[in-house]
Amino acid sequence: PMTDSRPQELEQAQRWEGAFDLRQLDGNVLRWGGLLLPNKPPYNAGAFRFEMTFSPHHPLTPPSVILRTSIYHPGVDPDGHVCLPLTSVQNWVSSTRAIQVLQDLLRILENPDPQQALRHDLARELQDQPEVFWCRAEQHTHLHAEPRPSP
Numbered sequence: 001p002m003t004d005s006r007p008q009e010l011e012q013a014q015r016w017e018g019a020f021d022l023r024q025l026d027g028n029v030l031r032w033g034g035l036l037l038p039n040k041p042p043y044n045a046g047a048f049r050f051e052m053t054f055s056p057h058h059p060l061t062p063p064s065v066i067l068r069t070s071i072y073h074p075g076v077d078p079d080g081h082v083c084l085p086l087t088s089v090q091n092w093v094s095s096t097r098a099i100q101v102l103q104d105l106l107r108i109l110e111n112p113d114p115q116q117a118l119r120h121d122l123a124r125e126l127q128d129q130p131e132v133f134w135c136r137a138e139q140h141t142h143l144h145a146e147p148r149p150s151p
Contacts, residue, residue: 006058047145
């Protein structure tokens with residue numbers, strides 16, 4: 001049987017500065033949770049809780065990532081599903097590490113792309129009225145994001 005690489009992967013991901021408080025949820029090796037810490041405004045005003053769920057068939061099938069903190073972003077739908085090409089069935093490679101998925105998630109959060117949208121209204125707003133989009137994203141972050149942990 002394949003040895004489970006997740007404990008090593010969790011340790012590796014816990015050393016990454018882009019996430020905070022990363023741990024197994026309910027002691028379940030298939031469910032991780034933590035806070036993502038974007039570095040770019042306006043999202044750097046807060047922290048965003050996420051959950052990552054691995055399939056029992058991992059690494060042959062990609063993990064799913066849900067953002068639990070509401071975010072004003074074209075690539076995240078109201079239920080927290082993220083447009084994450086890396087974990088799509090077409091693009092998934094079984095050698096991809098969990099930390100790479102988290103790094104990709106952070107990159108997508110920091111760089112909203114109207115071409116990779118789950119919320120087409122926000123994608124249009126970002127394209128046509130960027131100053132309105134960024135202003136609303138900032139207000140939303142102040143209202144909904146969790147406080148960032150002190151260094």
